[in-house]
Amino acid sequence: MKLNQLEMLIHLAEVGSVQAVAERMHRTQAAVSMALKNLEQEAGFKLFDRSGYRLALTQRGQQFLRQASEVIRQNQRLQSLTQQLRTGAEPQLRISYDYTCAPAVLFPALQQLQQTFPATELLLSGDSQLRSLRKIRDGEAELALCPWLPVFRQHGDFETVRVRPFELLIVVAPALLQQAGLVELAASHPAAIKVSRQDLLDLPMLIPQNQDVGIDLDIILRMPGQQRIRVNDSITQRELLLAGMGWGIIPGDLVGDAIAQQMLRPIDIPGFINQVNLEVHMVRSAERLAGPAERLIWQYFAGAHGDTSSDASGEY
Incomplete structure (x- = not known):
């Protein structure tokens, strides 16, 4: 079994169609269909219920999915740890901020980062609304600055720290x-x-x-x-x-x-x-190991507010 097959299975459980998985993973629909078919053959039992309009997981498929998700999380942690052991601080730190949040609140923390880890390249990107959170979920950014609502937890396993009111x-x-x-x-x-x-x-x-x-x-x-x-x-x-x-x-x-x-x-x-x-929160994935540069930014806001939580939320 290959990791990309497990990733396809996880995406399929979220979106319910092979076409949507193919679009999300930038693959052809035929390639995704074949990979999932091979995964089911390797498992030796039915993963999918094909009787309905959308593909659904069988009961065994749901049990398989839980373990597959844990394998992917462990692989992400291993990759993160490997990079840290090899290079020390991250060569790049990717931070996404929602357009509705003035990014100047980040600047004091970024100045500390420049002084402590001058070799770490900062990549800042402005994104609209939930795209910042999706970047965190999909591993395209390490940190995100955005308005926070409890409902956003349905988009991924996040940790958050309050930054300021919104x-x-x-x-x-x-x-x-x-x-x-x-x-x-x-x-x-x-x-x-x-x-x-x-x-x-x-x-x-x-x-x-x-x-x-x-x-x-x-x-x-x-x-x-x-x-x-x-x-x-x-x-x-x-x-x-x-x-x-x-x-x-x-x-x-x-x-x-x-x-x-x-x-x-x-x-x-x-x-x-x-x-x-509402509240503006700094958000990161709960499934990854944070590198030194990322931890510095995180602790800057956690130390300022003392409000780090996987269940922190804003009210409106």
């Missing part, structure tokens, strides 16, 4: 209110502007496209079908808000300076949720 605000440019004839609202209320639901019906609403974030903003806002502009990243959304193209919900970190200069103003909608409070 706040989503509903904001608008005063100029947009003035254009809509709501001059009095734009000029008053030095803090949050109280805007009625009716006031917003004729104004465009800026919201993210569906990016598998785990938060349904339509449900949170519960607003009817007024004109909407959907964007796929928070930076573009910020620019549209500043240009008076609409009102919307956005991470507070990205608009704090604009709010301070009153280029944007928070909105208070009576009877509606006006803020969403």
